[in-house]
Amino acid sequence: MIDFGIGxxxxxxxxxxxxxxxxNRLFVSPDNAYLNYGPGQGDPNLRxxxxxxxxxxxxxxxxxxxxxxxxxxxxxxxxxxxxxxxxGDTVLVEDPTYxxxxxxxxxxxxxxxxVPIADMGLEPETLERAIQEHRPKLLxxxxxxxxxTGVTLPQERRETMIDICxxxxxxxxxxxxxxxxxxxxxxxxxxxxxxxxxxxFSVSSFSKILAxxxxxxxxxxxxxxxxxxxxxxxxxxxxxxxPLVGSxxxxxxxxxxxxxxxxxxxxxxxxxxxxxxxxxxxxxxxMVEYVKPVGGYFFWLKLNxxxxxxxxxxxxxxEAVGFRPGSKFxxxxxxxxxxxxxxxxxxxxxxxxxxxxxxxxxxLLRSKIL
Amino acid sequence: MIDFGIGxxxxxxxxxxxxxxxxNRLFVSPDNAYLNYGPGQGDPNLRxxxxxxxxxxxxxxxxxxxxxxxxxxxxxxxxxxxxxxxxGDTVLVEDPTYxxxxxxxxxxxxxxxxVPIADMGLEPETLERAIQEHRPKLLxxxxxxxxxTGVTLPQERRETMIDICxxxxxxxxxxxxxxxxxxxxxxxxxxxxxxxxxxxFSVSSFSKILAxxxxxxxxxxxxxxxxxxxxxxxxxxxxxxxPLVGSxxxxxxxxxxxxxxxxxxxxxxxxxxxxxxxxxxxxxxxMVEYVKPVGGYFFWLKLNxxxxxxxxxxxxxxEAVGFRPGSKFxxxxxxxxxxxxxxxxxxxxxxxxxxxxxxxxxxLLRSKIL
Numbered sequence: 069m070i071d072f073g074i075g076x077x078x079x080x081x082x083x084x085x086x087x088x089x090x091x092n093r094l095f096v097s098p099d100n101a102y103l104n105y106g107p108g109q110g111d112p113n114l115r116x117x118x119x120x121x122x123x124x125x126x127x128x129x130x131x132x133x134x135x136x137x138x139x140x141x142x143x144x145x146x147x148x149x150x151x152x153x154x155x156g157d158t159v160l161v162e163d164p165t166y167x168x169x170x171x172x173x174x175x176x177x178x179x180x181x182x183v184p185i186a187d188m189g190l191e192p193e194t195l196e197r198a199i200q201e202h203r204p205k206l207l208x209x210x211x212x213x214x215x216x217t218g219v220t221l222p223q224e225r226r227e228t229m230i231d232i233c234x235x236x237x238x239x240x241x242x243x244x245x246x247x248x249x250x251x252x253x254x255x256x257x258x259x260x261x262x263x264x265x266x267x268x269f270s271v272s273s274f275s276k277i278l279a280x281x282x283x284x285x286x287x288x289x290x291x292x293x294x295x296x297x298x299x300x301x302x303x304x305x306x307x308x309x310x311p312l313v314g315s316x317x318x319x320x321x322x323x324x325x326x327x328x329x330x331x332x333x334x335x336x337x338x339x340x341x342x343x344x345x346x347x348x349x350x351x352x353x354x355m356v357e358y359v360k361p362v363g364g365y366f367f368w369l370k371l372n373x374x375x376x377x378x379x380x381x382x383x384x385x386x387e388a389v390g391f392r393p394g395s396k397f398x399x400x401x402x403x404x405x406x407x408x409x410x411x412x413x414x415x416x417x418x419x420x421x422x423x424x425x426x427x428x429x430x431x432l433l434r435s436k437i438l
Numbered sequence: 439m440i441d442f443g444i445g446x447x448x449x450x451x452x453x454x455x456x457x458x459x460x461x462n463r464l465f466v467s468p469d470n471a472y473l474n475y476g477p478g479q480g481d482p483n484l485r486x487x488x489x490x491x492x493x494x495x496x497x498x499x500x501x502x503x504x505x506x507x508x509x510x511x512x513x514x515x516x517x518x519x520x521x522x523x524x525x526g527d528t529v530l531v532e533d534p535t536y537x538x539x540x541x542x543x544x545x546x547x548x549x550x551x552x553v554p555i556a557d558m559g560l561e562p563e564t565l566e567r568a569i570q571e572h573r574p575k576l577l578x579x580x581x582x583x584x585x586x587t588g589v590t591l592p593q594e595r596r597e598t599m600i601d602i603c604x605x606x607x608x609x610x611x612x613x614x615x616x617x618x619x620x621x622x623x624x625x626x627x628x629x630x631x632x633x634x635x636x637x638x639f640s641v642s643s644f645s646k647i648l649a650x651x652x653x654x655x656x657x658x659x660x661x662x663x664x665x666x667x668x669x670x671x672x673x674x675x676x677x678x679x680x681p682l683v684g685s686x687x688x689x690x691x692x693x694x695x696x697x698x699x700x701x702x703x704x705x706x707x708x709x710x711x712x713x714x715x716x717x718x719x720x721x722x723x724x725m726v727e728y729v730k731p732v733g734g735y736f737f738w739l740k741l742n743x744x745x746x747x748x749x750x751x752x753x754x755x756x757e758a759v760g761f762r763p764g765s766k767f768x769x770x771x772x773x774x775x776x777x778x779x780x781x782x783x784x785x786x787x788x789x790x791x792x793x794x795x796x797x798x799x800x801x802l803l804r805s806k807i808l
Contacts, residue, residue: 082473091461103452103649142676171671279473301541306512
């Protein structure tokens, strides 16, 4: 089974060698404070190194005081929602959105409402109407290389979005884990640029640029917003959310290993996109439509001929190929004629074989229907 | 300043050497799945090794299926409370209790009510009355080497406590992080023994037996109770709560390093207790009363002569010695004549100097008052 539904890095590309190097520096250091309860916000040295790493990628200077280390982006979403919303409150999410985010919000008793997005992402009028109708506390958005659509919100829309949210007292939770995974062109700066608005949390992670198993991420926000998170009893009791892993990653940041690894990753993913694009043209051709991605992890394919992706999933399983049908990403059962393919998890030969199988599956479904 | 208030391990005893050894095994392994999103419950190999480690210490066989790996005990408390109670619900805690736990519950909008404990811990009648009055969802208890009092709940009371809680539909969250830190005698088995009652979560951690910075702990509970935790969106999205650190600790469990390190720790702490006891007799003598601890991290001293520990804290600061005054552990401002001293954080010479200073401070306060 080749499952393009898996939105995870390729196992044999994960950097155990770099971690080995880091560990052999860290665990011999005479300063072993990382083994004890750490500061709630995360080790100052780590935050300084992270700020130094982010600056050139983001295109502006990052203040270490605005960074708060977490156990991954998912924990960041959980803690922000638990702190800034209460059971019964509403969170707006994009429709379609990252399919595993809504459950994090629902677990906290929050209502999740989808706001349809268009070719350029969230539209100001649609957003404002949704805010007026649902009076949400939070807006969860993926402003760059959106999961699943690949859409990036243009600069002017970002500013309008912040203005609208600030005006209505809605906090923006921006999932920017794909910001540094831009393979072509220059993306708009992350919403982390706008934290002075007191309206934005930028959530990001080492999961996609180093390894998911690290469970290390961060929130970037104004010190005023961070202050509420830093008062959490969880931090007072447990110390920082992942100090040992943070200190390990610190070694990779200051050695330049993280930067070099990210450059390699970007080349690899860029090649995989070219390959998958060519294969999709060859084997699915006019049966699908899509915009070739320039970043992130995903192709978002529209099936032509009113085919249903949930139906296609069943046929594809018989051809030993998988994907995530569009309906999975929707709050409203929309996008049934879409599918999301990840190019990240497989090597070039598996991608090739998988797309061939997918082509067969689509033809099989078409022949059944026609 | 020698601060006996710090309830943390001694920095230069923390096992960087063992982690170095573990890292040099882990990061060369061809199986690098620990670098990817892990199973929500934690790696099955880790859970099996942990079960094998716990069995002999607990005195009964532990089923790996009843273990759920977390990012420390504090995260465990947070997730259990977030999942099994809702804003507005009540949590009973012991009075006095671990002073950083109540905030974890309050952050979730829960009401925290203290139940006074006596020399043998929670008393059945007092507990039942509190349950009838406050209708709590959860009871948070530290049944062994209690923080701060050092009290261990006797076996027969444990059974009565579970019976009462089950009858009233109250879930017991047992903080058993000190269970394996018993230096003299045989303690009752942990409440983890009673998970078949479907009424108990046993929370524990590697923080006190290996290193706090690992942020690795576990919940032991019936599979039925665990199932609700395993449905958390946080797990579906982020994978296991700390897979890389879990795999690192796995190496220390299977090599026997964890077991050997725990034996060393117990000898060290036992010696520190003897030392502190002797010093307290010599330098504070009849000015205080206490039961010499047989486990855990703390001495719980009652000041004779109606002295106030909050007042003593100010005087002690001028002598460059610190502790946690009893009022800090109380929901009701009780225990003002108690102080908690940790013997874990300092070496023998600092303990000696600290107790000498403390003796001076108590005498100073007495001379002021008399």
